[in-house]
Amino acid sequence: MNQQPFGGEGEVTCSVCEIVISMARLQVIPDAKLCVSCQGKVERGLLDLNAHLFDSSGIQAEPEPQPLEVQEDRLVVGAWSGGFMEVAEQSGQMRALLREGKREEAQALVQALPIEAQAALVVVDEDPEEALSITGMDGKGNPGYHTQVVSLLPTELLTGLIAYDGEEKRFNTRLIQAMTPGAFSRTVAETLDPVDNAEARAAVTWEWLEALAELRDANKRAELLRSVEPELLEEALTTRIHHFNLNKTITSVEIDGVNWGVDMFRVFSEDSAVGPLPSKFIEDEKVGEVMDSLYEAAPDVMSAMVRGAWERQFDGWEDLE
Amino acid sequence: MNPLARLDLSRFQIDDESFVGQAIALGVRFNKLPPQTTDALLGFLRAKGLYYGQRNRSGIAIARSGLERGVRQALICLDMGLWNLSQGDLNRAVECLGKGDFEATRKEGYQIAFFQLEEIRKGSLGLLTRPTAAFLQEEHRNLKRWATLVPETWTRLPDDLEEEAQLVDARIDYGIFLQTQARMDFLNSIPNEALEQLQQMVSEGRSFEGLLRNLILALALDLETLIPSSEEMSQFESTCFKDGIMRSEIREKVLHLMDRQLEASVLDGPYRSEIRVVVEEEIAFFEQVSGEDLAGFFLLAGKKAVTADDLLDDVVADDLLDEVIME
Numbered sequence: 001m002n003q004q005p006f007g008g009e010g011e012v013t014c015s016v017c018e019i020v021i022s023m024a025r026l027q028v029i030p031d032a033k034l035c036v037s038c039q040g041k042v043e044r045g046l047l048d049l050n051a052h053l054f055d056s057s058g059i060q061a062e063p064e065p066q067p068l069e070v071q072e073d074r075l076v077v078g079a080w081s082g083g084f085m086e087v088a089e090q091s092g093q094m095r096a097l098l099r100e101g102k103r104e105e106a107q108a109l110v111q112a113l114p115i116e117a118q119a120a121l122v123v124v125d126e127d128p129e130e131a132l133s134i135t136g137m138d139g140k141g142n143p144g145y146h147t148q149v150v151s152l153l154p155t156e157l158l159t160g161l162i163a164y165d166g167e168e169k170r171f172n173t174r175l176i177q178a179m180t181p182g183a184f185s186r187t188v189a190e191t192l193d194p195v196d197n198a199e200a201r202a203a204v205t206w207e208w209l210e211a212l213a214e215l216r217d218a219n220k221r222a223e224l225l226r227s228v229e230p231e232l233l234e235e236a237l238t239t240r241i242h243h244f245n246l247n248k249t250i251t252s253v254e255i256d257g258v259n260w261g262v263d264m265f266r267v268f269s270e271d272s273a274v275g276p277l278p279s280k281f282i283e284d285e286k287v288g289e290v291m292d293s294l295y296e297a298a299p300d301v302m303s304a305m306v307r308g309a310w311e312r313q314f315d316g317w318e319d320l321e
Numbered sequence: 322m323n324p325l326a327r328l329d330l331s332r333f334q335i336d337d338e339s340f341v342g343q344a345i346a347l348g349v350r351f352n353k354l355p356p357q358t359t360d361a362l363l364g365f366l367r368a369k370g371l372y373y374g375q376r377n378r379s380g381i382a383i384a385r386s387g388l389e390r391g392v393r394q395a396l397i398c399l400d401m402g403l404w405n406l407s408q409g410d411l412n413r414a415v416e417c418l419g420k421g422d423f424e425a426t427r428k429e430g431y432q433i434a435f436f437q438l439e440e441i442r443k444g445s446l447g448l449l450t451r452p453t454a455a456f457l458q459e460e461h462r463n464l465k466r467w468a469t470l471v472p473e474t475w476t477r478l479p480d481d482l483e484e485e486a487q488l489v490d491a492r493i494d495y496g497i498f499l500q501t502q503a504r505m506d507f508l509n510s511i512p513n514e515a516l517e518q519l520q521q522m523v524s525e526g527r528s529f530e531g532l533l534r535n536l537i538l539a540l541a542l543d544l545e546t547l548i549p550s551s552e553e554m555s556q557f558e559s560t561c562f563k564d565g566i567m568r569s570e571i572r573e574k575v576l577h578l579m580d581r582q583l584e585a586s587v588l589d590g591p592y593r594s595e596i597r598v599v600v601e602e603e604i605a606f607f608e609q610v611s612g613e614d615l616a617g618f619f620l621l622a623g624k625k626a627v628t629a630d631d632l633l634d635d636v637v638a639d640d641l642l643d644e645v646i647m648e
Binding site: 160162164171191194196197200204208 | 372377380381382383
């Protein structure tokens with residue numbers, strides 16, 4: 001999906017409808033590939049982007065690797081598998097080197113293993129975070145998380161590492177930064193799959209947004225936010241939308257000598273340009289901070305999310321009437 | 322970091338207190354269980370804890386409390402299921418465990434637990450409509466709580482003093498519920514007129530123990546009312562006790578009448594015995610305070626009942642006061 005400036009110089013056209021993407025949108029999202037309208041359709045599930053872009057050309061999207069599983073006494077990733085005893089032995093060797101202060105040798109030992117074996121070692125090791133930080137360690141000995149290893153880690157291990165202090169709501173943002181969009185969306189979806197209760201689902205989704213909002217890299221924030229299904233994002237706001245005063249009149253427009261009020265909901269309409277930051281009309285300060293951070297990264301996604309959550313409030317009202 | 326690693330299973334005692342614990346102890350002692358049974362059982366409990374934690378998470382990571390709750394629930398179900406499958410026979414229970422099909426045993430227990438919890442919920446709603454429910458304050462509070470029970474989740478809604486939904490134990494709470502039911506069945510067997518009169522006149526400090534004290538006095542003196550006059554209280558003190566001990570003929574009479582009433586009203590033997598024990602404790606309480614003004618120990622109009630614990634607290638408070646004065 002390359003960005004093709006088919007229009008005039010510096011102009012970017014929508015990959016779906018080929019209209020020119022507005023400069024205002026490109027200023028906020030320099031790598032935007034869709035116009036606001038098509039983006040909205042994709043987010044609402046009205047347009048299958050993969051089918052639209054790839055079917056005719058025969059290009060297939062690269063499948064996301066499946067995370068590591070335990071099958072009887074073996075750890076399995078795709079075609080690779082390792083016995084518990086074997087992986088535990090490698091973990092023990094790494095631990096012995098670390099205890100002796102031989103970090104470089106521990107790094108060499110871990111990084112010489114296939115990616116799948118590194119992921120298995122992280123799962124089995126007594127301190128998974130430390131083991132993971134060796135998988136992406138650079139030549140200067142700076143710890144780092146290997147993106148491919150992260151992609152292979154089981155959801156519950158990742159969630160424990162990301163929300164390492166649930167009570168204080170402190171998140172390992174470096175680990176989130178190391179996640180691919182596929183790994184991120186899979187992890188978010190799998191944390192929500194078993195949860196039936198709407199309030200609990202809202203709490204989980206909102207915590208994901210809080211964690212995402214803490215990422216410094218706005219592009220990564222946008223990339224990961226876009227990877228999550230819009231319906232799931234909307235759920236985060238179902239218990240918070242009452243903090244949003246979308247009926248507030250923000251300005252007025254004179255038409256034929258009559259002043260018409262423009263309410264805040266208009267700011268989030270599909271065809272609106274980027275509006276004021278959400279915190280301007282959100283009563284709860286913390287909610288406002290999270291929304292601002294994500295809005296700055298991907299205003300179109302956040303607008304669609306607010307619209308969706310706002311409209312969900314009125315689901316079923318017709319039946320009552 | 323790994324949620325499974327954070328769960329300390331040693332906190333969940335599988336000891337002789339539980340039926341599973343007894344079966345494991347017996348199986349291990351006589352080599353009737355495969356050596357890996359304990360490890361397999363702990364692994365099973367971990368998996369169930371994780372499953373529960375995943376379904377009931379409230380944030381990105383699974384809270385330790387969620388995992389623990391899942392393990393506790395699985396352990397209770399396992400215990401109840403094993404008891405049921407083996408009909409309480411430990412040798413058969415060892416055989417069951419040896420097969421290693423923990424999930425089938427847990428499911429058996431889960432079904433029993435579900436029906437018991439449902440019985441608690443429905444039964445509480447029913448008992449709350451009885452006039453005697455408002456009479457027993459502690460029991461009344463429990464019934465109100467259990468009426469909001471959701472059997473599928475083993476939780477009930479928080480009351481005014483609580484912040485979040487509370488776990489209901491399908492075994493312990495069920496036992497307390499049956500005990501409450503037995504107490505209320507017993508109270509229902511007391512003539513309505515006498516009970517209603519007491520209910521109308523006593524608005525504070527209502528308790529099962531307090532009511533039993535009034536009943537003991539009424540039975541001892543062959544009264545038709547549950548509210549004694551000051552003369553009757555003096556008579557009770559002077560004629561029913563000698564040297565701080567209840568006269569044997571009075572004790573026998575009271576206990577005989579109580580037993581007859583209990584047999585007619587409470588079907589379940591263990592709960593009948595429990596009430597009888599409380600009656601004996603209250604007689605012992607009278608003996609303890611014999612010689613004092615008994616008026617403070619009965620449920621009377623406009624007075625708050627005193628319990629044995631209150632009395633003990635008073636003694637402790639007096640001792641502390643004495644110590645302060647001495648210093």
